[in-house]
Amino acid sequence: MKKRLLLLGGGHAHLETIAAIHTLKKRGHEILVVSPSRYHYYSGMGPGMLGGTYTPEEIRFDVASMVSRQGATFIEEKAKSIDASKREVVLQSGESLSYDVLSINVGSCVADGIPQAKEAQIFPVKPIEKMLRLKETLTRKTRQKCLSIAIAGGGPSSAEVAGNIIQLVDRIGGHQPDITIYSQARFLSRFSESIKIRVKEILENKGVHIVEKDAMVRIEPDAVVLKSGCNFPADIVVSATGVRPSPVIEKSDLPTGPDHGLRVNRYLQCSDHPEIFGGGDCIYFEKRPLSKTGVYAVRQNRPLLHNLTASLEEKPLNAFHPGTPYLLVFNLGSGIGYFKKNGFTFDGKLAFQIKNYIDRRFMKRYQKLQ
Numbered sequence: 001m002k003k004r005l006l007l008l009g010g011g012h013a014h015l016e017t018i019a020a021i022h023t024l025k026k027r028g029h030e031i032l033v034v035s036p037s038r039y040h041y042y043s044g045m046g047p048g049m050l051g052g053t054y055t056p057e058e059i060r061f062d063v064a065s066m067v068s069r070q071g072a073t074f075i076e077e078k079a080k081s082i083d084a085s086k087r088e089v090v091l092q093s094g095e096s097l098s099y100d101v102l103s104i105n106v107g108s109c110v111a112d113g114i115p116q117a118k119e120a121q122i123f124p125v126k127p128i129e130k131m132l133r134l135k136e137t138l139t140r141k142t143r144q145k146c147l148s149i150a151i152a153g154g155g156p157s158s159a160e161v162a163g164n165i166i167q168l169v170d171r172i173g174g175h176q177p178d179i180t181i182y183s184q185a186r187f188l189s190r191f192s193e194s195i196k197i198r199v200k201e202i203l204e205n206k207g208v209h210i211v212e213k214d215a216m217v218r219i220e221p222d223a224v225v226l227k228s229g230c231n232f233p234a235d236i237v238v239s240a241t242g243v244r245p246s247p248v249i250e251k252s253d254l255p256t257g258p259d260h261g262l263r264v265n266r267y268l269q270c271s272d273h274p275e276i277f278g279g280g281d282c283i284y285f286e287k288r289p290l291s292k293t294g295v296y297a298v299r300q301n302r303p304l305l306h307n308l309t310a311s312l313e314e315k316p317l318n319a320f321h322p323g324t325p326y327l328l329v330f331n332l333g334s335g336i337g338y339f340k341k342n343g344f345t346f347d348g349k350l351a352f353q354i355k356n357y358i359d360r361r362f363m364k365r366y367q368k369l370q
């Protein structure tokens with residue numbers, strides 16, 4: 001019997017399912033994909049796009065084209081909430097879409113909540129379209145004067161953004177800005193002492209200031225105020241304070257984990273509503289909470305495709321196994337990377353080249369479907 005599979009978000013965990021639309025259609029199923037933009041950006045390459053290493057086209061998938069070329073329906077809309085009791089998704093327009101099986105991959109957004117003046121110029125690191133706006137603004141303004149840039153947050157994104165702003169301004173021949181990272185805890189607090197020290201050293205050698213253990217508590221039109229009461233000039237603020245699952249999940253009366261993500265079992269399935277599945281940053285994997293990294297979203301592709309097909313056809317599900325520790329490379333700009341796998345680390349050009357090779361290969365695999 002023909003069933004309807006509804007995919008919310010054309011994110012990293014849905015790529016294999018989107019690639020398999022033609023097969024699912026041949027088996028008699030109807031597929032609908034809902035996403036607010038026809039493009040899905042690969043955030044791992046976002047800082048590289050900011051620095052000018054990649055064009056926006058190189059780091060995005062044309063999901064609308066991937067879907068419609070295989071004869072399925074792409075709806076350029078934002079999901080507002082899910083009414084699991086009616087098996088319906090409510091869209092921002094007020095329209096509702098029914099489903100037999102639903103898969104949610106709506107990602108995450110920056111969890112800042114720092115009070116801010118209306119006139120302040122703030123750019124969150126997600127969605128990646130905002131980094132594109134930041135690049136356009138910096139390209140224009142750094143040609144005119146030396147800016148003060150404040151980056152809120154002390155994780156890898158803040159390091160990648162700082163390094164790539166320097167690369168961008170070098171490339172366009174602008175006035176190098178004064179960049180300060182304001183970290184609530186210690187800079188890169190989740191990482192080992194040796195990583196903290198080395199990444200800090202690389203950034204400080206480029207002229208980046210790092211203020212630790214002093215959170216940004218208010219953003220004024222041309223300054224930032226810290227918890228200690230100090231305030232510093234800031235023409236532009238970048239918000240890299242970590243991410244939280246999309247608010248769509250909380251608005252939907254679905255079971256959630258402590259991070260407010262959709263609580264899923266080892267089949268990436270919502271136990272209370274077995275026809276709902278999910279992947280990527282918007283889920284809370286109850287068996288073993290996962291960090292919000294693209295690596296897990298990518299690893300979830302195959303089990304998710306299998307389980308969605310199995311659910312449509314009433315066949316057994318496969319468990320998702322998060323796998324071994326993953327390779328991490330920070331793009332620190334100017335062709336320099338910091339490589340980490342298990343206890344092994346190194347930095348330099350080779351580290352960035354490894355990331356560049358892996359990221360470009362990943363993009364090519366799915367861009368050929370658009």
Ligand SMILES: Cc1cc2nc3c(=O)[nH]c(=O)nc-3n(C[C@H](O)[C@H](O)[C@H](O)COP(=O)(O)OP(=O)(O)OC[C@H]3O[C@@H](n4cnc5c(N)ncnc54)[C@H](O)[C@@H]3O)c2cc1C
Pocket residue numbers: 008009010011012013034035036037039040041042043044045046047077078079080105106107108125126157160246248279280281282292293294295296297329
């Ligand atoms: C600056 C930065 C650098 C990073 N670098 C790396 C890295 O090098 N390696 C790594 O592994 N991870 C990295 N990460 C983390 C990684 O980007 C995320 O873990 C990954 O994006 C999660 O994928 P996702 O598909 O769940 O979410 P997203 O990438 O956020 O995608 C969600 C999709 O859902 C769509 N959507 C959103 N809301 C709705 C809605 N209401 N209705 C329908 N559709 C919706 C969006 O348009 C988007 O297409 C980085 C993150 C940042 C911010």
